[in-house]
Amino acid sequence: MLTVFRDERGSVAEVWCQARPCFVGEWSPWSGCAGQCKPTTRVRRRSVQQEPLNGGAPCPPLEERAGCLEYTSSQGRDCGHSFAWFLTFGDEVPPCLTLPSLSAATRIAPTHSFLLKYCMEFKTESLTPHCALDNRPLTRWTQYLREGYTVCVDCQPPAMNSVSLRCSGDGQDSDGNQTLRWQAIGNPRCQGTWKKVRRVDQCSCPEVHRFIFI
Structure with a gap:
């Protein structure tokens, strides 16, 4: 990216600024299901390690979701099988x-x-x-x-x-x-x-x- 600077004396200087892409960290482990005994979702996230600079590539998605089914309730009861009757x-x-x-x-x-x-x-x-x-x-x-x-x-x-x-x-x-x-x-x-x-x-x-x- 070409950037133009003007100093106190009015002189103009052109400086080439290198573009830097976004860098993200590794995915976190998948979370547990959002609920028990029925189809719900789980989620994983990652964080930005470096923001994009000077027109660099933008950050990819920082969150992903997927479906899941938990077969045990919070009380330890076997459940969820009615969804596959x-x-x-x-x-x-x-x-x-x-x-x-x-x-x-x-x-x-x-x-x-x-x-x-x-x-x-x-x-x-x-x-x-x-x-x-x-x-x-x-x-x-x-x-x-x-x-x-x-x-x-x-x-x-x-x-x-x-x-x-x-x-x-x-x-x-x-x-x-x-x-x-x-x-x-x-x-x-x-x-x-x-x-x-x-x-x-x-x-x-x-x-x-x-x-x-x-």
């Missing part, structure tokens, strides 16, 4: 999706939870236009769903059947040619179909294409 009837009923929640309480000892979780990969075949229209903080993630993309869905202990240790609607019994249905939590008009690709131990999809069964 339609998941108990197997692959004929669509699974319910949301973004991964770091604060979802498990009903299985944490030391063993990592041994039980698994990931299902699906190829999205179709989805309704409503997925791209929702701009609410809790459900904005549905805008990233696309036909023909591979998505990963985590099956974690809170959503597992206590006997089969599987998530309802995970599609494991399909042969890969069967069309399965899904529905997004918080936006029931965002739904569609996909086909199973495979089961893997850990999800490797980009964050915007990674979800969980609940």
Whole structure:
């Protein structure tokens, strides 16, 4: 950036000031869910380390929000499963999706939870236009769903059947040619179909294409 200075004698001097972009710190850990027993949001923040100077690049967003579901009340009561009531009837009923929640309480000892979780990969075949229209903080993630993309869905202990240790609607019994249905939590008009690709131990999809069964 070129800056012009005039001194006391009226002399003019041109000084080139180097632009400095904004620098921000690392993201804080995700907060807990804003509430228990129902779909809510969690938040993480970062702070500005250096303000932009001389026309430098502006600061990126300092706050991010994501959906989450806490399965335990403040009194320690098991809850929240009513939001996935339609998941108990197997692959004929669509699974319910949301973004991964770091604060979802498990009903299985944490030391063993990592041994039980698994990931299902699906190829999205179709989805309704409503997925791209929702701009609410809790459900904005549905805008990233696309036909023909591979998505990963985590099956974690809170959503597992206590006997089969599987998530309802995970599609494991399909042969890969069967069309399965899904529905997004918080936006029931965002739904569609996909086909199973495979089961893997850990999800490797980009964050915007990674979800969980609940």
